[in-house]
Amino acid sequence: MAIAAPRLLLVLAAALAAFAGPAFAASKEKIDRRVDKALAEFREDIGGADAVLARAVGVLVFPSVKKAGIGIGGEYGEGALRVGGRTVAYYSTASASIGFQLGAQARRQIIVFLDPKALEKFRASDGWEIGVDASVAVVTLGAGGTIDTTQLNQPVVAFVFDNKGLMYNLSLEGSKISQIHR
Template structure:
């Protein structure tokens, strides 16, 4: 049974990651989802210093995690620098341990220095060795994760994931392509 769940998670993540090559536009629908997620994180006063001091932040408004011995997670997000969207990001995660269930969450990463931000933008940024011990349910809890110059906070949006696991997260970045003006000049 565990093998089937692990295989299903791998197949889903692999198929979803194939969608990343298609151009994505930061349109009104996506902007509303992102604005809602940012507002939700801003409700937590303890995050105010992170918003004011960070060089940039990446917001992932809708992520999915699933596990059954082995597990995985997937989410699309957006990088903000100086208040402007500069690109989108893909988050994939693999974890192993005692875990069972499915969970929806949103995530924000705050970059304090140029080094990790540059690594993130080059698609070479990972959170490794992250340990989770959670019984997740719908709520407004904010769970921190740390890297020397990056802070990550997660809000659980729903589902139930019983988990005691160790894993790694990988982030791939895709800069926004400037829109071209297709109007013809006479």
């Protein structure tokens, strides 16, 4: 017997919420602590991270984006936008997918705004979708385990990593980022 699509989505949302645990509705203090930790790990583990962050006009950090799926999948995370090293707003990222998938994973995402106009457009939006409202280049590691700076000619670049380092060949297209109030 098949489960109706709306009911399946509710089941998936409940499973994702259970997997994500404290990531849902975290306080701004907790989000800031997690963002600090994610940035520190990024700087420690990824060669060239300090140079990239120094060029940034804004940095959107999602310390934990959790994804789960059984046929239909979803992901969710909360983070903070830092400008000049200070948190200026809080955001969530969410996306859904359909296709063969089973399991769960967590990762960190750092989206770096290298162009003031791109940051301004992001902050003025009411829900920003990667691939629709802006193109975001996902940066990979170059030789020697450092950031491939040839990809830093885009107005917005992203780094996706876990506790094993920068993740390869990922797309953030379809992720919707919305401001949350904490």
